[in-house]
Amino acid sequence: MPKLDLSALIAEAGGRHRTATEFVEATLRTAILTGRLRGGTPLRQEDLAASFGVSRMPIREALRQLEAQALLDFVPHKGAVVTDISATDAADIYAIRLALEPAVLERSIPHLTRADFERAGDLIAEMDGEEDPGRMGELNRRFHMTLYGAAGRPKLIALTENYLASFDRYLRFQLAAKGRSHLSQDEHRDMLAAAEHRDARRAVEILRHHIGAAADNIAAFFAGQE
Amino acid sequence: MPKLDLSALIAEAGGRHRTATEFVEATLRTAILTGRLRGGTPLRQEDLAASFGVSRMPIREALRQLEAQALLDFVPHKGAVVTDISATDAADIYAIRLALEPAVLERSIPHLTRADFERAGDLIAEMDGEEDPGRMGELNRRFHMTLYGAAGRPKLIALTENYLASFDRYLRFQLAAKGRSHLSQDEHRDMLAAAEHRDARRAVEILRHHIGAAADNIAAFFAGQE
DNA sequence: CAATTGTCTATTGGATCCAATTATGCCACG
DNA sequence: CGTGGCATAATTGGATCCAATAGACAATTG
Incomplete structure (x- = not known):
């Protein structure tokens, strides 16, 4: 059972993306930027995979890209946590x-x-x-x-x-x-x-x-x- | 047989990285930034994996991060090509x-x-x-x-x-x-x-x-x- | 009763495997 | 001799599987 509810985001993002990775990346970015995902929230790869209905693989690649954009930090065994706003x-x-x-x-x-x-x-x-x-x-x-x-x-x-x-x-x-x-x-x-x-x-x-x-x-x- | 020779880079980069992904990312970035990898060069995941002695997985994640930094573009079935300088x-x-x-x-x-x-x-x-x-x-x-x-x-x-x-x-x-x-x-x-x-x-x-x-x-x- | 240690589980990092798609090269035919 | 189509190979995107590690919780002992 996914602990995160992203269904609304996923639905409205629509399917206009070439790859699953791109779709996940775009959806998560807007989720963070619009504040729907609060700072400090840990993102579990498993949960995200379940929410998006894909495997952990595209999730991981998307998270890496978001990390490069400084929107989240990778913390070992804790998940990628949304960078806190201070x-x-x-x-x-x-x-x-x-x-x-x-x-x-x-x-x-x-x-x-x-x-x-x-x-x-x-x-x-x-x-x-x-x-x-x-x-x-x-x-x-x-x-x-x-x-x-x-x-x-x-x-x-x-x-x-x-x-x-x-x-x-x-x-x-x-x-x-x-x-x-x-x-x-x-x-x-x-x-x-x-x-x-x-x-x-x-x-x-x-x-x-x-x-x-x-x-x-x-x-x-x-x-x-x- | 890898077509790319990164052994010098890999050797001098040393092992001061937590994960393989970080190591690959850092090494490739300096390779691009120092001009050792020319613009337009297509990077084959398989070759890179062989050069680094890891599987394609950390390569892919590293490439994604570099893509987010605009250092390369993903071109389907052609590889990630180093962004050309113009x-x-x-x-x-x-x-x-x-x-x-x-x-x-x-x-x-x-x-x-x-x-x-x-x-x-x-x-x-x-x-x-x-x-x-x-x-x-x-x-x-x-x-x-x-x-x-x-x-x-x-x-x-x-x-x-x-x-x-x-x-x-x-x-x-x-x-x-x-x-x-x-x-x-x-x-x-x-x-x-x-x-x-x-x-x-x-x-x-x-x-x-x-x-x-x-x-x-x-x-x-x-x-x-x- | 508290502290410490050991085990167990949750979670990520990495490897291997499979499918889909496209570039390429060869052969036949005009 | 050139061109077009088809078959094959190369390459990436995604899924599943395995290993390592850290954190939590409980049991045991001082």
């Missing part, structure tokens, strides 16, 4: 975002198109009416990535997206703590406006503040919970 | 370094100690007399990391080191093309001096130029080779 880690990820995102945005702004601006605007509008924190994080991520997408540096963009997603893990706690969050929609609007005017300097300035505010919220959350 | 990739990694390293250096400078400065100075001196490109890259990396080490953000530092190492792959070609390289030793000295005076602004400025110069060299190399 105040220092949050500060770390914040520092990384602060280093990457302004650089990406600056490169991207000159090449953004009318269509990009419209998509970004639509996403802001969608966030206005959103209540679900999980969906909110998703929309927020897509908004940011839309503005970064024209930077023309695929690896840089992929790296940025990766840490943006990691940040979502922390953000989720913040959202849960504050009830509904507005995620600084004003700043989203200002940033988009600056981008439309091709004012990279101002857009970057807003973005820095935006990221900083999110980090402060998380820090406050950690400070208040202990 | 001009656009080099530009990508350069952009990432340019985003990360100034941020790390700025954070680190206030906390560097006398001992750090001495180690950095020793490394510069060692580079002066070094002829071997491989060893040169190693020293260069350690010099940079010494200056970054006090930033107090482990994840940020690890990420930076990772891309610094990736850059070495490209640098190696540059060194090979130019014969002996000086790797801008003057800039190394200036950067260290600025750090000792806790002049973060100036140190960052030199670093930006330093990274940019390396990128230009690589770009020129790619432009000249086609």
Whole structure:
């Protein structure tokens, strides 16, 4: 009997993957990033295999990949434990975002198109009416990535997206703590406006503040919970 | 009969690893990063298993981790091929370094100690007399990391080191093309001096130029080779 | 009654085995 | 002589099996 209930995740992930390993890896990653798997949770290969209906082999390969992405640690005879989120880690990820995102945005702004601006605007509008924190994080991520997408540096963009997603893990706690969050929609609007005017300097300035505010919220959350 | 000769690598890597998987992963990564395994080389699981004297299982897990680090791609029925280095990739990694390293250096400078400065100075001196490109890259990396080490953000530092190492792959070609390289030793000295005076602004400025110069060299190399 | 030790079980790391898929090479035929 | 199709071999993805190790729990002894 599996102790983990991933059936919902497995069902919604659908079958759009070449190999079982890829499927397992994608499903587990979203499970961790969306907070459905909490930090510290030990993942037993046997249980996962039962949940996914495959043998332990693809599970092991998927876990290795997630380990390489620093989403979990291998502890001998204890299982792969989901890396815990801590105040220092949050500060770390914040520092990384602060280093990457302004650089990406600056490169991207000159090449953004009318269509990009419209998509970004639509996403802001969608966030206005959103209540679900999980969906909110998703929309927020897509908004940011839309503005970064024209930077023309695929690896840089992929790296940025990766840490943006990691940040979502922390953000989720913040959202849960504050009830509904507005995620600084004003700043989203200002940033988009600056981008439309091709004012990279101002857009970057807003973005820095935006990221900083999110980090402060998380820090406050950690400070208040202990 | 294995078609790949990794015996030298395997011997020098020594046995300081907990599991076979970790050993294989570490050995293959240095083989790729040091250029001993060229881009485009297909890695057959069977051959690797024979070379390492283990079964295909730890090989597969190690390959998965390397795939997650973007060092190779899985191609069905062809093997895991070492990701090729290209001009656009080099530009990508350069952009990432340019985003990360100034941020790390700025954070680190206030906390560097006398001992750090001495180690950095020793490394510069060692580079002066070094002829071997491989060893040169190693020293260069350690010099940079010494200056970054006090930033107090482990994840940020690890990420930076990772891309610094990736850059070495490209640098190696540059060194090979130019014969002996000086790797801008003057800039190394200036950067260290600025750090000792806790002049973060100036140190960052030199670093930006330093990274940019390396990128230009690589770009020129790619432009000249086609 | 507590501490220590020994055994037993849970869990992972590694090996071998099987199936599916695709690249390759050969042969026939135009 | 070139081309296309078929058969075979090579290679990976996945399953099952075995071994080693650490942790838990109980029994025994001081």
